[in-house]
Amino acid sequence: MNDERHQEMLLDYLQGNLDEAQLQEFQTLVESGQIREEELQTLQATYAAFDQLPAPEPGPGMEAKFRHMLAAAHKEQAGLDKPQYTWGGLWEHLQALLSPLKVAYTLIVFGLGFLVAWLAFVPGQQQYDTDVQVLAAELGQVKQMLFTTLIEQPAAVDRLKAVNISRELPEADEKVIDALFHSLNQDPNVNVRLAAIEALKKHTAKPEVREQLILSINGQESPMVQLALADLMQTLQEKNAVPQLRQLLQDKNTNEMVRDRIQESINILI
Amino acid sequence: MELLTDNALMLQVKSSELDRLGLLFKRYGRSLYGFYFRITRDEALSEDLVQDVFERVLKYRHTYRGDGKFITWLFHLARNVLADHLKKTKKAGISTDIDKKQDVLPDLSVPEEARQKEEQLQLMEKALDHLPLDKKELLLLSKLQGVKYKDIAELHHCTEANVKVRVFRAVQDLKEVFMKLQAKSINI
Numbered sequence: 540m541n542d543e544r545h546q547e548m549l550l551d552y553l554q555g556n557l558d559e560a561q562l563q564e565f566q567t568l569v570e571s572g573q574i575r576e577e578e579l580q581t582l583q584a585t586y587a588a589f590d591q592l593p594a595p596e597p598g599p600g601m602e603a604k605f606r607h608m609l610a611a612a613h614k615e616q617a618g619l620d621k622p623q624y625t626w627g628g629l630w631e632h633l634q635a636l637l638s639p640l641k642v643a644y645t646l647i648v649f650g651l652g653f654l655v656a657w658l659a660f661v662p663g664q665q666q667y668d669t670d671v672q673v674l675a676a677e678l679g680q681v682k683q684m685l686f687t688t689l690i691e692q693p694a695a696v697d698r699l700k701a702v703n704i705s706r707e708l709p710e711a712d713e714k715v716i717d718a719l720f721h722s723l724n725q726d727p728n729v730n731v732r733l734a735a736i737e738a739l740k741k742h743t744a745k746p747e748v749r750e751q752l753i754l755s756i757n758g759q760e761s762p763m764v765q766l767a768l769a770d771l772m773q774t775l776q777e778k779n780a781v782p783q784l785r786q787l788l789q790d791k792n793t794n795e796m797v798r799d800r801i802q803e804s805i806n807i808l809i
Numbered sequence: 810m811e812l813l814t815d816n817a818l819m820l821q822v823k824s825s826e827l828d829r830l831g832l833l834f835k836r837y838g839r840s841l842y843g844f845y846f847r848i849t850r851d852e853a854l855s856e857d858l859v860q861d862v863f864e865r866v867l868k869y870r871h872t873y874r875g876d877g878k879f880i881t882w883l884f885h886l887a888r889n890v891l892a893d894h895l896k897k898t899k900k901a902g903i904s905t906d907i908d909k910k911q912d913v914l915p916d917l918s919v920p921e922e923a924r925q926k927e928e929q930l931q932l933m934e935k936a937l938d939h940l941p942l943d944k945k946e947l948l949l950l951s952k953l954q955g956v957k958y959k960d961i962a963e964l965h966h967c968t969e970a971n972v973k974v975r976v977f978r979a980v981q982d983l984k985e986v987f988m989k990l991q992a993k994s995i996n997i
Binding site for chain 1: 825827828830831834838839840842843846847852855856859860863864867929930932933934937948952970973974976977978980981983984987988
């Protein structure tokens with residue numbers, strides 16, 4: 540019985556786990572007295588009593604406790620399932636966003652959003668008008684500054700640009716008009732003088748402008764400028780210019796063609 | 810519908826389907842309770858220990874690999890829970906003397922044969938309580954349905970043959986105590 544193999548076999552016998560061959564071997568061991576029959580019977584009785592022990596039954600509270608614990612675990616899990624924001628996660632998202640395609644997509648979406656927001660929350664018309672006025676005034680100031688800078692440039696092209704810019708100024712102040720007359724009377728380039736005449740046409744509603752234009756007639760040597768001024772006087776129906784025109788007519792240096800034209804203008808004005 | 814295996818259920822619990830633990834509780838809650846009750850002889854404590862085991866199942870579910878038997882893993886946790894409990898009570902100086910439990914008086918209203926059987930069962934319970942904890946635990950594990958010697962061997966980190974020998978020796982000790990108790994009860 541001290542033999543471990545016999546002990547294993549005895550246990551299997553008690554539990555009914557022996558197959559036929561093993562059972563025969565076991566019987567031989569019992570018959571030969573290697574396993575004592577008396578001890579076998581007491582072991583069998585003990586094991587049977589042990590095997591018949593009923594399973595202890597828990598109270599109903601055990602399952603209730605378990606359900607309560609499970610519900611708590613559920614709640615805890617729901618809390619853990621919420622997204623966790625970490626710096627690492629933020630960096631990963633940024634890296635994903637930094638691909639050129641996604642940047643372009645983001646900008647388009649952002650631009651569309653901005654447009655929608657602009658359309659939805661466009662400021663009142665009054666505010667809009669005020670803003671436009673402010674912008675227009677600022678633009679005017681810029682142009683005036685540009686004009687005063689360009690008109691003093693040595694290159695005729697720049698001065699020509701300045702004169703043209705003056706035509707875009709909504710309200711030319713005295714400085715601009717003086718600068719234009721300076722160009723008309725002093726500028727060495729005929730084209731600049733002609734452009735100055737064109738620019739001054741816009742301001743002929745002012746008597747002082749017309750007066751200075753008339754005075755300018757005798758100071759001109761270029762037939763082109765003389766003709767332009769004569770035409771302007773004719774258009775403005777400026778009878779006060781007739782003495783100046785006559786003086787030009789009497790000047791020997793005046794071009795023949797110009798004389799004819801001036802005569803024609805004088806005839807119309809008179 | 811085919812019943813899901815313990816392994817399949819536990820893997821579902823692992824993948825956050827916590828409700829599946831309810832089925833495993835139904836399958837093994839009673840066994841665990843019986844295991845603990847026969848060791849502690851305390852109903853409330855046994856229920857608490859079962860609760861502890863399932864709490865650990867949830868806590869350590871991520872460590873479950875599913876390559877072994879679920880019941881082996883479960884009883885591995887159960888034995889740890891028991892060891893922790895015994896350590897705690899020993900530290901706190903709480904007596905777990907099972908002999909102080911009162912013997913239940915025989916109910917004279919039941920027939921003689923049934924009464925004798927009942928007395929035998931009570932003697933067996935008492936005999937079990939006289940065994941050292943390791944032998945008692947071994948016997949209780951071997952009695953559990955679904956637990957094979959191979960599983961116990963895995964729990965005890967030894968061979969199957971070794972487990973069988975140890976269980977047989979525990980049965981032998983149980984027999985000695987049982988016989989003594991029987992003789993004592995006849996003499997009374």
